[in-house]
Amino acid sequence: MRKLHEHSLSIGFGVLFLATLVGQALVGHADFNHDQVAHQSDTVSLGRYVTSSPFWVDVMENWQSEYLQFTLFILATVWLLQRGSTESKELDKAGPETDEQQRLGEHVSPDSPTWAKAGGWRTHLYSNSLLLVMAAIFVLSWLAQAVTGRIEYNARQYDHQEDGLDLVSYVGTSDFWNRTLQNWQSEFLAVGSMVVLSIYLRQRGSAESKPVGAPHSATGVEG
Amino acid sequence: MGDDREQVRSVVEAYVAALERDDGAGACAQLTPAAREELESSSGMQCREVVTRLDQQPGAIAAIDIAAVNAQVDLAGGDTAFLARESEGWRIAAAGCRPEQGKPADRPYACEVQA
Numbered sequence: 001m002r003k004l005h006e007h008s009l010s011i012g013f014g015v016l017f018l019a020t021l022v023g024q025a026l027v028g029h030a031d032f033n034h035d036q037v038a039h040q041s042d043t044v045s046l047g048r049y050v051t052s053s054p055f056w057v058d059v060m061e062n063w064q065s066e067y068l069q070f071t072l073f074i075l076a077t078v079w080l081l082q083r084g085s086t087e088s089k090e091l092d093k094a095g096p097e098t099d100e101q102q103r104l105g106e107h108v109s110p111d112s113p114t115w116a117k118a119g120g121w122r123t124h125l126y127s128n129s130l131l132l133v134m135a136a137i138f139v140l141s142w143l144a145q146a147v148t149g150r151i152e153y154n155a156r157q158y159d160h161q162e163d164g165l166d167l168v169s170y171v172g173t174s175d176f177w178n179r180t181l182q183n184w185q186s187e188f189l190a191v192g193s194m195v196v197l198s199i200y201l202r203q204r205g206s207a208e209s210k211p212v213g214a215p216h217s218a219t220g221v222e223g
Numbered sequence: 224m225g226d227d228r229e230q231v232r233s234v235v236e237a238y239v240a241a242l243e244r245d246d247g248a249g250a251c252a253q254l255t256p257a258a259r260e261e262l263e264s265s266s267g268m269q270c271r272e273v274v275t276r277l278d279q280q281p282g283a284i285a286a287i288d289i290a291a292v293n294a295q296v297d298l299a300g301g302d303t304a305f306l307a308r309e310s311e312g313w314r315i316a317a318a319g320c321r322p323e324q325g326k327p328a329d330r331p332y333a334c335e336v337q338a
Binding site: 036040041042043044052053054151152153154155156157158159160161162163164 | 337338
């Protein structure tokens with residue numbers, strides 16, 4: 001029970017993710033078949049739909065933008081600041097910081113991660129591991145969006161007796177960039193909103209908020 | 224995907240073979256119901272009577288591309304066929320198609336048979 005309590009955040013969001021992915025599959029299947037009928041085509045089974053490009057492009061276009069959001073946010077918050085925001089470091093801490101501030105080198109402790117203590121390329125790699133993994137997932141899911149998006153696009157092309165495109169040509173289409181940019185705009189809006197709203201608004205008890213009584217000018221403080 | 228490719232190939236080959244032996248019923252059996260209905264309503268004749276009289280230049284299969292529940296098949300004679308995956312399997316939704324003014328990707332082909 002205690003373990004459940006200590007991992008409730010990841011468990012909670014894991015459950016939400018799975019539930020909403022299943023929900024997306026169900027309503028996406030219904031929507032796809034609605035379109036099939038409108039085009040005088042036959043409907044497909046749920047199993048066929050969730051293994052098809054029309055489903056996976058809708059999943060991947062959302063994943064890539066979430067991981068791009070985190071990649072850019074993680075990178076930006078190394079150097080960029082916002083006075084008063086919980087999302088910013090304190091104003092005198094821009095940049096990669098000192099080994100002492102990062103608890104590296106002679107400042108490691110016995111319970112520091114193994115690769116933080118190892119030194120050399122291992123520590124260098126580990127020091128950038130969060131960014132690298134987020135960026136890698138972004139690149140792979142954006143590539144998956146391109147691959148599945150091209151197939152879904154070509155399916156619509158063939159349904160209208162038009163030519164399909166190869167992958168390189170598809171990446172230059174308005175279809176690919178419409179899917180990409182509609183997701184990016186919302187991600188950047190969300191981050192920007194959080195950066196600014198956290199200056200002036202509070203949520204008692206949340207790790208994402210300053211303490212209710214903390215001043216607007218307090219930066220990099222969470223409660 | 225391998226099954227789909229084989230089905231698409233056999234449907235188009237059956238259609239082309241039926242045209243070559245003047246078998247209208249055999250050719251119509253490879254079309255989607257919507258394509259048959261459109262052919263009959265536009266010509267005023269039964270599908271099996273009109274399908275072998277259309278201006279089609281099929282030939283052997285030159286290329287197949289399958290995208291989800293749709294497919295494009297290019298034929299050596301110059302025609303292109305577009306197929307859809309129906310509940311009973313792949314069927315031809317448009318046949319005797321040729322690109323208008325070259326091969327742009329954003330203008331539909333002109334087809335002799337079309338749903």
